[in-house]
Amino acid sequence: MTGRLRLLAAGCIALTVVGLPGAAAADKANPSGLGKDLDALLASAELTGGQAGLVVRDADSGAVVYSRQADSLLSPASNGKLLTSAAALEVLGPDYRFATTVSSSGTRAGPVLAGDLYLKGTGDPTMLARDYQDLARTVAASGLRTVTGRLVADDTWFDSARLGAGWAWDDEPYYYDAQISALTMAPDTDYDAGSIIVKVSPTEAGRPASVELDPPTDYVRVANTAVTGKAGTASTVDVDRAHGGNTITVSGSIPVGAEPDSEFMAVWNPTAFVASVFSKALADNGVRVLGGTAYGATPSTVTQLAGRQSIPLSQLQVPFLKLSNNMHAEILTKAAGRKVFGAGTWEAGLRALSDKLTELGVDSTGTRMVDGSGLSRMDLVSAGQLASLLMTARSRPWFQSWYDALPVAGNHDRLTGGTLRNRMGGTPAANNVHAKTGSLTAVSALSGYVTAANGEKLVFSLLENNFLADSVTDVEDAVAVRLASYGGAGSSAAAHPLPPREGRALRSGHRAGLECSWTKMC
Numbered sequence: 205m206t207g208r209l210r211l212l213a214a215g216c217i218a219l220t221v222v223g224l225p226g227a228a229a230a231d232k233a234n235p236s237g238l239g240k241d242l243d244a245l246l247a248s249a250e251l252t253g254g255q256a257g258l259v260v261r262d263a264d265s266g267a268v269v270y271s272r273q274a275d276s277l278l279s280p281a282s283n284g285k286l287l288t289s290a291a292a293l294e295v296l297g298p299d300y301r302f303a304t305t306v307s308s309s310g311t312r313a314g315p316v317l318a319g320d321l322y323l324k325g326t327g328d329p330t331m332l333a334r335d336y337q338d339l340a341r342t343v344a345a346s347g348l349r350t351v352t353g354r355l356v357a358d359d360t361w362f363d364s365a366r367l368g369a370g371w372a373w374d375d376e377p378y379y380y381d382a383q384i385s386a387l388t389m390a391p392d393t394d395y396d397a398g399s400i401i402v403k404v405s406p407t408e409a410g411r412p413a414s415v416e417l418d419p420p421t422d423y424v425r426v427a428n429t430a431v432t433g434k435a436g437t438a439s440t441v442d443v444d445r446a447h448g449g450n451t452i453t454v455s456g457s458i459p460v461g462a463e464p465d466s467e468f469m470a471v472w473n474p475t476a477f478v479a480s481v482f483s484k485a486l487a488d489n490g491v492r493v494l495g496g497t498a499y500g501a502t503p504s505t506v507t508q509l510a511g512r513q514s515i516p517l518s519q520l521q522v523p524f525l526k527l528s529n530n531m532h533a534e535i536l537t538k539a540a541g542r543k544v545f546g547a548g549t550w551e552a553g554l555r556a557l558s559d560k561l562t563e564l565g566v567d568s569t570g571t572r573m574v575d576g577s578g579l580s581r582m583d584l585v586s587a588g589q590l591a592s593l594l595m596t597a598r599s600r601p602w603f604q605s606w607y608d609a610l611p612v613a614g615n616h617d618r619l620t621g622g623t624l625r626n627r628m629g630g631t632p633a634a635n636n637v638h639a640k641t642g643s644l645t646a647v648s649a650l651s652g653y654v655t656a657a658n659g660e661k662l663v664f665s666l667l668e669n670n671f672l673a674d675s676v677t678d679v680e681d682a683v684a685v686r687l688a689s690y691g692g693a694g695s696s697a698a699a700h701p702l703p704p705r706e707g708r709a710l711r712s713g714h715r716a717g718l719e720c721s722w723t724k725m726c
Contacts, residue, residue, distance in 0.1 A: 237693070241686050242270055248679050254646075254671030256679075257587035260687060263653065263661035266595055269690075274588035275570070278667040281642030282528045282719055283649040284578025286590060287571070289525060290564055290597050290606065291557035292536040296543060298518035298602045302328030302535075304387075306339050307506035308348075315349035321493060321509075322502040323482055324358040325387030327535040327548070328514045329397035332390055333419035333481055335512055340485035342510035354495035355486070357479035358502045361386035362538045362548035366473075369550070370580035377445040379468035380722040381579065384534045386548065388474040389481065391418050395523050397531040398474040400424055402443050402452055405464040406432040413441070413458050423480040424450045424471060433457035443467040450477075468724065475499065518602065521609035525640060526622030527721040530577035537576035550575065565596035578642060590651045590665035610652055613637035613684065623721050628681050632657065632688035639664075639684070643677075645717035646670055650680040656690035674717065 238260075246256045257273035303326050310319015321343075325331070366383035367376065375381040382398030391401045401418040413430035430441055440456035443465075450472045458465060471477045479497050486493060514520070517536075524532040534550075541552030544559075553576070558568040572584040597603050611622030614634030618625060623641040628634050639652025651665035666683055668676050720726035 238686070238690055239270055242272070242683060245679055245682050245686065246272060248676070250673040250676045250679055251668060251671050254668060254676075256666065256668045258664070258666045258683065259587040259591040260662055260664045261591050261595060263595065263598060263663050269662065271588070273586075274591075275586050277570075277572075277584040277586055278669045279581060279644070279647045280578050280583055280585045280590070280667060281644045281647045281649050282530075282578045283590060283640055283642040283651050283665070283667065284573065284576070284583050284585065285525060285528065285533050285642075286593060286640050286651060287561055287566065287573065287585070288533045288537060288557060288576040289521060289609075290593060290600075291560040292540055293517065293521075293600070293602045293606065294560040294564065295540040295556050296517055296536070298516060298605065300517040300539075302326050302330070302514040302539070304328050304331060304335075304339070304512045305502075305508055306343055306510040307502060307508045308351075309503050309506050310353060312348075312507075315347055317348055317351045317353070319351075320353035320356050320495070320498075321351045321486075322356045322358055322506060323387065323479065324361070324502045325385070325478070326361045326542075327384075327386045327388070327539055328512075329388060329390060329395045329529075329532055329535050330514045330520070331388065331397075331478075331512070332392075333485075336389065336478065336482045337485045337488070339510045339512060340482065340489045340491065343486065344489040344491050346509055348491055348509070351491065351493040352495065353493075354498040355479065355483055355493045356498045356500050356502070357387055357475050357482075358500065359385050359387035359475040360501045361542060365550065368534060368575035368577070368580055370574060370582040372581075373447070375579075376447055377470055378722075379470050380530050380718070382470035382531055383472070383474055384531065384538065385474040385478075386538075387478045388531075388535075389419075389478050391468070393523075394527055395520075395529065395532070396468055397535065398477075399468050399470050400477075402426070402454065402467045402469055403464050404430060404441050404443070404454055404458055404467070406458045406460050406462050408432055409434050409460050413454070415454050419481065421477070421481060421484075423477050424452055426452050426454060428454045430454045431457050433459040435460040439465060441465045441467075443469060445469055445472070448472065466724075518605045521606060522619055525606075525609040526611055526619055528623055528641065528719045530579050530722075533576035533578075561593070564600075565592040567592075579644075581644070585667075587651070587665040587667050590667075591663050594651065594653065594663040594665065607638055607653065610638040610640055613639070613681075618726075621726075623719055623726055626720070626726055627677065628685060631681075631685045633681070633685045636688050637684045641677075641719060642667075643675075643717060643719045646672070647717075648676045648680065650677075650684065654684060654687045656687060656692075658690065658692045660690065660692065662687055662690070 260270040379399035537553035542548040544556035611624035614629035615621035642649030
């Protein structure tokens with residue numbers, strides 16, 4: 205086995221595959237009962253012309269139960285988060301917390317600071333507007349009223365690369381493709397860092413629609429041409445943001461009596477967004493900053509006035525994996541690079557994660573990761589490698605919380621079922637399958653754990669690429685249900701028809717192939 209390491213022009217690590225070791229390189233003979241059923245499912249017309257890799261292993265013995273294209277390198281979409289989340293737990297530890305601090309330099313004379321005020325972030329994706337208000341209140345409670353210098357926003361914990369290699373340009377306005385910054389803010393407790401909610405509501409027929417921002421801010425400008433339509437007419441609201449700025453356009457029509465349409469949009473330059481919000485919070489709490497806002501590093505000698513720590517990484521795994529949060533993945537990648545190599549970059553972070561993935565049973569010379577989320581089309585991994593990770597993870601002390609953070613099939617609680625909450629309900633897979641989903645146009649994946657009908661614990665990984673169907677999740681669900689019905693070698697299982705899809709109908713258009721959580725459909 206040989207491989208070579210190279211650097212892409214974008215500064216991300218690419219691991220070029222030369223060969224794969226051992227028995228995993230060849231497909232196994234598939235047992236007659238289960239094997240025939242899985243072969244038939246993977247022969248679905250929805251996958252015509254595409255590729256599918258599927259590996260099923262006994263979780264206790266490691267024995268291969270089924271294997272098809274186990275070593276074929278495929279785009280994992282959000283199944284890449286399995287690699288990132290597990291390796292980040294190894295690098296950072298389940299108790300890792302992000303810190304945000306407010307410090308001062310210069311001299312203090314009663315309520316006056318003759319110097320600068322520094323707001324420093326380390327990437328905390330759980331910071332909300334109210335948290336910056338709390339920091340401002342703490343600063344004011346210290347008795348400070350006037351800062352003769354500047355408010356300096358410090359995002360230097362990470363580098364200035366905001367978007368990952370291979371991310372689609374036309375996804376850039378949307379929250380699931382938000383920019384990465386060490387100083388960031390989320391609009392709600394899904395912790396969609398770097399984004400803002402645009403709420404469009406009807407008024408009176410023929411009148412302009414109402415548009416509100418959450419959190420309220422002057423940093424983002426709204427250009428609203430949307431109108432209120434007659435009751436019963438279709439909603440045609442469209443929310444967009446042009447590249448390179450923070451003017452959000454709202455157009456179309458929303459009918460009288462309709463529920464508000466809330467769209468999550470990425471902001472341009474999260475650091476400046478946070479600085480604007482915190483500056484206002486200081487003013488609201490009676491602290492004047494005379495020198496305006498600047499950007500730079502916090503000096504080594506400062507006096508801390510306020511601080512906040514995030515929830516631990518073990519708890520952050522829940523919104524991260526249940527809702528397939530891309531920003532969490534990228535922030536954790538850069539945080540890993542900062543911890544191991546002292547550099548908050550994708551290059552350093554991917555190196556740090558790659559080293560730990562080797563310890564987790566993944567041959568990193570047989571994968572390519574250029575980001576942490578799987579949003580890039582340049583990422584490549586095999587079903588065999590993901591199955592190995594799922595096997596090895598069971599021996600780690602953090603495994604139970606990681607397993608619990610995976611979406612659970614058919615469980616309607618949003619932060620339990622996650623992206624599987626509307627799938628496989630009423631089947632043997634419901635409240636049984638714990639698995640990570642993954643979806644981009646022409647890419648779909650499902651990898652995780654299932655207990656078979658005979659009590660056998662199984663791990664499985666299914667990756668599908670290059671298909672023309674709008675979705676192949678029905679194939680994935682049928683595979684998972686069949687595994688949940690598995691009674692052992694030579695057994696047969698009755699067919700379990702899948703129930704109709706639940707939840708909101710998926711919108712058409714260029715975002716139709718994305719994770720349901722990315723379009724707030726689940």
